Amino acid sequence: MSSQPAQPSAVGARELPANITVLGSGSWGTTFAKVIADAAVERGDHDLAVMLWARRDDVAAAINERHVNPEYLDEIDLPESIRATTDLKAAVEGAEVIVLAVPAQHVREQLHALKDALGEDTVIVSLVKGLERGTDERISEICASELDLDPENFAVVSGPNLAMEIARREPTATVVASASEQTAAKIAKLTNCSYFRPYRNTDVTGVEIGGVVKNVIALAVGLCDGRGFGDNSKASIITRGLAETTRLAAALGARQETMAGLAGLGDLVATCASPLSRNRTAGRFMGEGYRADELSSVMRQTAEGVKSVSAVVELAHRMRVEMPISEAMNAVVSGALDVESLATLLLARDLKSEASS
Numbered sequence: 001m002s003s004q005p006a007q008p009s010a011v012g013a014r015e016l017p018a019n020i021t022v023l024g025s026g027s028w029g030t031t032f033a034k035v036i037a038d039a040a041v042e043r044g045d046h047d048l049a050v051m052l053w054a055r056r057d058d059v060a061a062a063i064n065e066r067h068v069n070p071e072y073l074d075e076i077d078l079p080e081s082i083r084a085t086t087d088l089k090a091a092v093e094g095a096e097v098i099v100l101a102v103p104a105q106h107v108r109e110q111l112h113a114l115k116d117a118l119g120e121d122t123v124i125v126s127l128v129k130g131l132e133r134g135t136d137e138r139i140s141e142i143c144a145s146e147l148d149l150d151p152e153n154f155a156v157v158s159g160p161n162l163a164m165e166i167a168r169r170e171p172t173a174t175v176v177a178s179a180s181e182q183t184a185a186k187i188a189k190l191t192n193c194s195y196f197r198p199y200r201n202t203d204v205t206g207v208e209i210g211g212v213v214k215n216v217i218a219l220a221v222g223l224c225d226g227r228g229f230g231d232n233s234k235a236s237i238i239t240r241g242l243a244e245t246t247r248l249a250a251a252l253g254a255r256q257e258t259m260a261g262l263a264g265l266g267d268l269v270a271t272c273a274s275p276l277s278r279n280r281t282a283g284r285f286m287g288e289g290y291r292a293d294e295l296s297s298v299m300r301q302t303a304e305g306v307k308s309v310s311a312v313v314e315l316a317h318r319m320r321v322e323m324p325i326s327e328a329m330n331a332v333v334s335g336a337l338d339v340e341s342l343a344t345l346l347l348a349r350d351l352k353s354e355a356s357s
């Protein structure tokens with residue numbers, strides 16, 4: 001036996017990355033930064049740095065000086081190891097992991113802006129639950145086309161993850177999916193803490209589609225609230241919503257069992273049940289008579305379902321998949337259908353066997 005001390009591995013002595021950047025300091029970006037910082041403390045890692053990129057100076061200043069983000073996470077104290085900046089290039093310089101937490105329609109421009117500062121082995125983690133309008137691309141596809149990113153360096157984190165509950169340390173599980181088992185395991189370890197339990201998966205498409213379509217279904221459930229419909233209507237929409245999500249995911253090559261897991265059924269239930277959900281809230285406002293273009297006057301935060309529904313429907317047409325609830329929601333959001341006519345349209349199709357679809 002050699003008496004030589006063990007040599008550090010090629011990637012360095014640390015098992016996990018030390019420099020993490022989160023792009024987007026809204027409710028989920030800030031909360032996710034907190035999860036990473038809390039997880040590091042719990043495993044005794046005091047060298048890990050989390051940098052949050054904020055669009056606004058006042059948000060960055062509040063995080064740096066008072067360790068709060070009053071705009072998005074009122075009442076939550078943030079760990080002092082989280083720093084914030086509005087300088088995108090400085091934020092991503094030297095980052096080993098870059099987490100995307102901006103609305104889907106702005107991901108491509110963000111990636112374009114940071115392209116040159118990206119390291120060869122940088123891992124991109126998406127928290128985003130939307131499709132890009134115009135291309136109908138998922139975030140993994142945008143990363144591949146915009147950055148020429150090796151799929152093994154991409155992961156998506158998705159599940160029943162309402163930001164405010166996690167910020168309050170209420171226990172939740174999630175899914176980390178990557179084409180690389182190793183990348184998924186690394187991100188799972190980086191985020192695992194006493195209140196956040198990640199499960200690994202390699203079905204990136206399924207996990208992304210689950211997160212995107214549940215927002216559209218939550219709009220429909222919100223509409224039921226706005227129209228005064230009860231739990232039978234909502235349970236019917238949730239169940240048939242899961243069926244159409246599963247059809248689309250399967251057509252795109254995803255695994256059906258992913259839709260029965262945390263990133264499918266789990267997230268659908270959390271979002272459709274929670275008054276914290278922005279998508280359900282947006283649906284409720286529309287059910288009460290607001291048009292989609294009036295929503296920004298009553299809610300400040302991102303409701304990805306409103307922005308992504310047309311891309312979901314386009315993708316479904318391309319894949320020849322029937323998605324009647326998404327079709328109806330697209331018609332409402334675009335103004336082609338009024339909410340009074342919606343009740344019959346949401347579930348109206350030719351009568352068929354439940355098992356046949």
Ligand SMILES: NC(=O)C1=CN([C@@H]2O[C@H](COP(=O)(O)OP(=O)(O)OC[C@H]3O[C@@H](n4cnc5c(N)ncnc54)[C@H](O)[C@@H]3O)[C@@H](O)[C@H]2O)C=CC1
Nearest residue numbers: 024025026027028029055101102106128129162163301302
């Ligand atoms: N809030 C939640 O509970 C969860 C949200 N998500 C997903 O995470 C993503 C981000 O959502 P949130 O943090 O909740 O949104 P948010 O609305 O709370 O914050 C969005 C962030 O993006 C920034 N932003 C807005 N427009 C931008 C632009 N043009 N360019 C660059 N940045 C821009 C905002 O300044 C803000 O920092 C969404 O795709 C959402 O579906 C996923 C799981 C949970």
Ligand SMILES: O=C(CO)COP(=O)(O)O
Nearest residue numbers: 159160161162277278279
């Ligand atoms: O994705 C979420 C929970 O998992 C958050 O949903 P909302 O964007 O509707 O708030």
